[in-house]
Amino acid sequence: MAKGFLHLHVTVVVIFLLLFAYKVALLILSKNEQLSFIRNKTKVVEMILGTLILVTGTYLFITDPLKEMWLWVKLVSIIGLIPLGIIGLKKENKALALISLIGFLYFFVVSKTNSLTFKRDKIEIVEAPAENTGEKQSTTEDIMATNEETQLNKGKAIYTQVCAACHGPEGNLQLAGAANLQTSKLTLDEKISIVTNGKNAMMAYKDQLSEQEIVAVVTYTETLKK
Numbered sequence: 001m002a003k004g005f006l007h008l009h010v011t012v013v014v015i016f017l018l019l020f021a022y023k024v025a026l027l028i029l030s031k032n033e034q035l036s037f038i039r040n041k042t043k044v045v046e047m048i049l050g051t052l053i054l055v056t057g058t059y060l061f062i063t064d065p066l067k068e069m070w071l072w073v074k075l076v077s078i079i080g081l082i083p084l085g086i087i088g089l090k091k092e093n094k095a096l097a098l099i100s101l102i103g104f105l106y107f108f109v110v111s112k113t114n115s116l117t118f119k120r121d122k123i124e125i126v127e128a129p130a131e132n133t134g135e136k137q138s139t140t141e142d143i144m145a146t147n148e149e150t151q152l153n154k155g156k157a158i159y160t161q162v163c164a165a166c167h168g169p170e171g172n173l174q175l176a177g178a179a180n181l182q183t184s185k186l187t188l189d190e191k192i193s194i195v196t197n198g199k200n201a202m203m204a205y206k207d208q209l210s211e212q213e214i215v216a217v218v219t220y221t222e223t224l225k226k
């Protein structure tokens with residue numbers, strides 16, 4: 001349901017942006033007659049589109065409250081950019097209209113990359129389901145053992161997808177100068193710091209993996225030790 005709303009929201013935003021971009025282009029090219037003609041023709045369409053954006057946006061906002069900071073920045077900025085665009089077109093102010101168009105486009109692109117800078121998305125780890133022993137968890141010990149196992153499974157999944165390319169499945173591939181993880185003498189904390197912040201040829205993973213994921217993967221590398 002929410003997915004459908006998100007698609008609708010994005011589609012309507014795209015149509016709205018195209019229309020807006022077209023008008024800003026007419027304004028910049030000083031085709032003022034054509035601009036007022038188009039503005040008159042599209043008044044109703046624009047109202048419908050605007051209402052749809054608001055309704056779908058509000059629905060998404062209610063069902064999926066803004067967890068991430070950048071979504072708030074986006075929301076507030078867009079609310080600020082709307083009057084800027086309206087005034088820009090109305091007063092035929094090229095600068096205002098252009099700023100608001102660039103602002104809209106920026107937030108549109110940014111929405112697709114999920115952060116305020118054009119950084120890559122977080123890595124999505126596909127986890128192999130933990131083996132089901134069929135027995136019921138009864139004691140706290142069992143539950144803790146299972147948690148530890150889940151943690152290691154998660155670490156292994158991340159390792160296989162992200163780290164093995166250089167370090168190899170066993171940790172000793174040493175491709176591109178990668179350290180041998182089987183014989184590494186670093187402490188857990190030192191390794192966490194290297195994975196978080198990177199070191200020489202190895203990139204930092206703090207933007208792509210959460211702290212927990214980094215701890216999980218580093219803990220998994222400990223099991224590679226011979």
Ligand code: HEC
Binds near residue numbers: 159
């Ligand atoms: C692009 C290749 C590459 C990838 C991918 C990579 N590493 Fe590395 N890693 C390296 C290189 C190169 C070094 C050696 C850095 C140095 O000391 O100059 C290194 C060093 C390390 C060290 C330090 C070990 C020691 O004893 O010095 C750890 C721990 C480590 N990597 C873990 C990981 C983990 C965990 C991942 C996955 C999240 C990962 N690496 C992904 C290339 C890579």
